[in-house]
Amino acid sequence: MAEEKSEQKKLSRRQFITGAGVTVAAVGAGAVFLGNGRNAEKAEDAEQASQALEGAVPITLKVNGKAHNLTLQPRVTLLDALRERLQVTGPKRVCDRGTCGCCTVLLDGEPVYACLMLAIDAQRHEITTVEALGTPEQMNAIQRKFVEKDGLMCGFCTPGFVTAVHAVLAKNPNATLDEIRKGLRGNICRCGTFNRVFEAAVEVAREMRRA
Ligand code: FES
């Protein structure tokens, strides 16, 4: 009886080991399969990347006074070229469809939505982004006033607003509150800081007149 039990134990041990072996083999095979899958994915990515460059053309963008030579597809927006290719990330991507103004840049001094413009069409124009207007270390008068007036919360709309205020006041340093509001109507602040933004802009205009 004791012998029978020990034989059963041996059998079940053997069965377990055999079963486990099959499982390990299956997992191993799975790993090989996954490995092959990953290689296939990589190959697919590489193919997609090369396809993505199909039709790419050389272009030159003049951003903040510096010329940049790029090769990109004609469908690439100015915002993508700035942020993804040139790492100029001041202009923000929020709606990506011309409704919020967070991507505002200046094209020959005129505010435009970078998400609605093709990079290829921005050639031969002076593109100015918020980076050229002031830096955290050396803020311009508008940026300083935004801080002073608490004109931002999350800050996502701020580069667009600063750029748009710059455009409004560069054209008309005597801009009234109404004119400033009109000039900024293409910019939206989801955090609701409008009044403080307007207040900051009006005060900068006042200071510019005094200077
Ligand atoms: S991201 Fe361009 S308008 Fe909103």
Ligand code: FES
């Ligand atoms: S501060 Fe958040 S969107 Fe304007």
